[in-house]
Amino acid sequence: xxxxxxxxxxxxxxxxxxxxxxxxxxxxxxxxxxxxxxxxxxxxxxxxxxxxxxxxxxxxxxxxxxxxxxxxxxxxxxxxxxxxxxxxxxxxxxxxxxxxxxxxxxxxxxxxxxxxxxxxxxxxxxxxxxxxxxxxxxxxxxxxxxxxxxxxxxxxxxxxxxxxxxxxxxxxxxxxxxxxxxxxxxxxxxxxxxxxxxxxxxxxxxxxxxxxxxxxxxxxxxxxxxxxxxxxxxxxxxxxxxxxxxxxxxxxxxxxxxxxxxxxxxxxxxxxxxxxxxxxxxxxxxxxxxxxxxxxxxxxxxxxxxxxxxxxxxxxxxxxxxxxxxxxxxxxxxxxxxxxxxxxxxxxxxxxxxxxxxxxxxxxxxxxxxxxxxxxxxxxxxxxxxxxxxxxxxxxxxxxxxxxxxxxxxxxxxxxxxxxxxxxxxxxxxxxxxxxxxxxxxxxxxxxxxxxxxxx
Amino acid sequence: xxxxxxxxxxxxxxxxxxxxxxxxxxxxxxxxxxxxxxxxxxxxxxxxxxxxxxxxxxxxxxxxxxxxxxxxxxxxxxxxxxxxxxxxxxxxxxxxxxxxxxxxxxxxxxxxxxxxxxxxxxxxxxxxxxxxxxxxxxxxxxxxxxxxxxxxxxxxxxxxxxxxxxxxxxxxxxxxxxxxxxxxxxxxxxxxxxxxxxxxxxxxxxxxxxxxxxxxxxxxxxxxxxxxxxxxxxxxxxxxxxxxxxxxxxxxxxxxxxxxxxxxxxxxxxxxxxxxxxx
Numbered sequence: 002x003x004x005x006x007x008x009x010x011x012x013x014x015x016x017x018x019x020x021x022x023x024x025x026x027x028x029x030x031x032x033x034x035x036x037x038x039x040x041x042x043x044x045x046x047x048x049x050x051x052x053x054x055x056x057x058x059x060x061x062x063x064x065x066x067x068x069x070x071x072x073x074x075x076x077x078x079x080x081x082x083x084x085x086x087x088x089x090x091x092x093x094x095x096x097x098x099x100x101x102x103x104x105x106x107x108x109x110x111x112x113x114x115x116x117x118x119x120x121x122x123x124x125x126x127x128x129x130x131x132x133x134x135x136x137x138x139x140x141x142x143x144x145x146x147x148x149x150x151x152x153x154x155x156x157x158x159x160x161x162x163x164x165x166x167x168x169x170x171x172x173x174x175x176x177x178x179x180x181x182x183x184x185x186x187x188x189x190x191x192x193x194x195x196x197x198x199x200x201x202x203x204x205x206x207x208x209x210x211x212x213x214x215x216x217x218x219x220x221x222x223x224x225x226x227x228x229x230x231x232x233x234x235x236x237x238x239x240x241x242x243x244x245x246x247x248x249x250x251x252x253x254x255x256x257x258x259x260x261x262x263x264x265x266x267x268x269x270x271x272x273x274x275x276x277x278x279x280x281x282x283x284x285x286x287x288x289x290x291x292x293x294x295x296x297x298x299x300x301x302x303x304x305x306x307x308x309x310x311x312x313x314x315x316x317x318x319x320x321x322x323x324x325x326x327x328x329x330x331x332x333x334x335x336x337x338x339x340x341x342x343x344x345x346x347x348x349x350x351x352x353x354x355x356x357x358x359x360x361x362x363x364x365x366x367x368x369x370x371x372x373x374x375x376x377x378x379x380x381x382x383x384x385x386x387x388x389x390x391x392x393x394x395x396x397x398x399x400x401x402x403x404x405x406x407x408x409x410x411x412x413x414x415x416x417x418x419x420x421x422x423x424x425x426x427x428x429x430x431x432x433x434x435x436x437x438x439x440x441x442x443x444x445x446x447x448x449x450x451x452x453x454x455x456x457x
Numbered sequence: 458x459x460x461x462x463x464x465x466x467x468x469x470x471x472x473x474x475x476x477x478x479x480x481x482x483x484x485x486x487x488x489x490x491x492x493x494x495x496x497x498x499x500x501x502x503x504x505x506x507x508x509x510x511x512x513x514x515x516x517x518x519x520x521x522x523x524x525x526x527x528x529x530x531x532x533x534x535x536x537x538x539x540x541x542x543x544x545x546x547x548x549x550x551x552x553x554x555x556x557x558x559x560x561x562x563x564x565x566x567x568x569x570x571x572x573x574x575x576x577x578x579x580x581x582x583x584x585x586x587x588x589x590x591x592x593x594x595x596x597x598x599x600x601x602x603x604x605x606x607x608x609x610x611x612x613x614x615x616x617x618x619x620x621x622x623x624x625x626x627x628x629x630x631x632x633x634x635x636x637x638x639x640x641x642x643x644x645x646x647x648x649x650x651x652x653x654x655x656x657x658x659x660x661x662x663x664x665x666x667x668x669x670x671x672x673x674x675x676x677x678x679x680x681x682x683x684x685x686x687x688x689x690x691x692x693x694x695x696x697x698x699x700x701x702x703x704x705x706x707x708x709x710x711x712x713x714x715x716x717x718x719x720x721x722x723x724x725x726x727x728x729x730x731x732x733x734x735x736x
Contacts, residue, residue: 013700020693024686031679031726063677162699176675185673224521224583232586252586253670264672265586383672393674397661404657408650439643 100142105431161407171396179389190216219378234380267381274376411437464508469568471501479557521583533571539605559612592666600659606652611716617709683722
């Protein structure tokens with residue numbers, strides 16, 4: 002029974018099947034919207050299907066039990082395969098074949114044999130010289146009529162595949178450590194505000210940090226063509242009300258504090274921006290003030306209280322506007338002041354007659370002008386703590402090393418036999434390699450031509 | 458039109474010419490077309506290199522300097538560039554022009570898509586914050602060299618299957634012209650190894666970049682997922698060769714399947730929601 006399970010776990014069929022299933026499942030995950038993408042966009046599927054998908058955890062597929070089981074099986078398969086094959090590789094690495102074997106020379110093609118009209122002893126010395134130049138350790142055995150040489154290269158290449166498989170296991174281990182001991186979280190902080198609680202991502206719930214983050218300012222810079230150039234949050238990190246670290250947070254430039262990395266993830270504007278308004282009388286310069294929603298000021302001459310009721314970034318697609326109310330002892334009035342009032346007036350003839358509420362000069366003799374709305378932003382931060390990252394990085398480094406060993410080196414073994422035939426010295430060259438037959442052929446031919454040049 | 462895009466759209470025609478001559482050579486069996494095709498491909502590669510460098514300079518002149526690897530247009534152009542570069546290296550190494558008829562058309566198609574599709578914007582655009590990273594260049598270069606190697610493997614796979622259609626001693630010139638099956642098989646394997654290493658490097662550099670931009674080195678974004686699927690396909694292919702000794706026709710078919718997955722990773726993913734939307 003144990004044997005059956007082991008042979009099942011170590012079979013290539015299982016590997017390929019698992020790879021296919023994981024691939025198909027992963028593809029499914031790119032088609033079915035995943036929960037953490039935030040959208041409720043799967044509502045159109047209908048309640049029955051949603052329920053079925055939910056019970057199969059298809060909306061958080063990559064973290065579902067069955068996906069993790071598949072990954073676990075793949076790892077197990079990898080481990081069992083590697084353990085199964087390792088002794089063979091180790092033998093290949095350690096065991097040196099006996100030197101006077103004749104088997105490698107059976108069925109040797111004629112172009113691997115050289116006949117040289119020289120004394121055998123002379124030939125043997127030259128052959129040994131040449132071989133020691135090409136191979137580090139050459140072993141030699143003399144019998145009465147024959148001399149054997151054996152050399153090998155790249156025995157380590159047998160281990161490349163284990164380096165790769167171990168690297169993959171290290172990467173998976175790093176990922177598991179990250180998901181068990183790490184966390185992902187997000188938090189929105191308005192400019193000027195601070196917080197020490199954040200929302201956990203997948204785990205859900207709230208996490209309390211042992212320090213406080215303050216967003217001093219958030220700003221966006223644009224290119225001339227209107228594309229965003231920079232999102233910048235000026236953050237302060239505080240402990241016991243002391244600022245420990247301050248710095249700008251940019252996309253691609255995270256800040257690490259207390260082992261937690263902070264990322265610039267999103268932003269938005271919040272009500273509570275300031276309106277920049279100029280109040281003019283006749284042709285004078287006017288006075289400019291900055292004012293928040295619900296705040297008010299007085300126009301003494303008329304004994305009028307001016308209150309900003311609403312600040313809108315974009316009212317009815319006509320741009321920024323503020324709703325102003327004016328209270329005097331005699332009257333009460335409300336009207337909108339648009340930033341682009343000239344444009345709007347030009348495009349709708351007789352606007353002020355039709356809609357007096359859009360006339361910024363409704364309260365005579367004053368004229369209100371909205372210069373701009375200074376919006377207040379919040380910055381969206383992503384937080385992550387992942388103790389598995391360095392382990393994954395080590396695995397990634399070794400996987401590339403493993404590739405180079407596996408694909409660009411090969412274990413080459415060379416047997417050279419020098420004996421006599423019909424009064425001539427005969428050199429026979431046999432070579433084997435675990436991979437790269439083309440390279441082996443090239444190298445062997447190269448060696449033969451060297452022999453020919455030096456001896457012939 | 459800016460001068461670099463003019464040059465690059467001309468390169469499209471140069472590659473077209475080269476592909477035509479490679480195909481002529483194969484169909485007619487006249488060696489005469491061979492050197493001509495190679496020469497034109499090389500001329501195209503030089504012109505394209507010049508166009509790419511010019512584009513780089515122009516972006517600096519506009520004050521938004523960055524390597525020309527930042528949107529779909531630029532990636533298509535770079536894809537064609539890597540295909541032709543890699544192909545010419547292979548041609549020079551194996552001293553055979555047979556592969557050209559199967560590979561250079563891909564370079565032409567990529568260039569044509571970039572230059573003439575109304576959906577591809579050829580203007581030099583500034584880098585949005587997410588792309589402002591030193592990892593952009595290494596990530597794009599490794600990925601596209603991988604894609605190009607897989608393209609060559611796919612061309613070889615086609616060739617192998619075409620060869621399989623005829624009998625071994627086929628008299629039709631264009632089949633006779635193709636190299637032997639063993640050589641094709643060996644070449645496919647080498648291309649896939651190169652592609653596999655570059656794809657792995659592309660995934661790793663992408664992860665490093667994601668770790669500094671998105672807060673996680675792996676977030677199962679569709680492009681990431683599909684690159685992993687592609688990686689699995691080629692990994693399965695290498696294993697079936699190493700362990701089971703699969704050769705020939707099976708490998709040829711798998712190199713086509715792998716390439717389909719590469720194409721989906723590159724283009725298809727754009728139709729799925731995700732973070733890689735700018736490519």
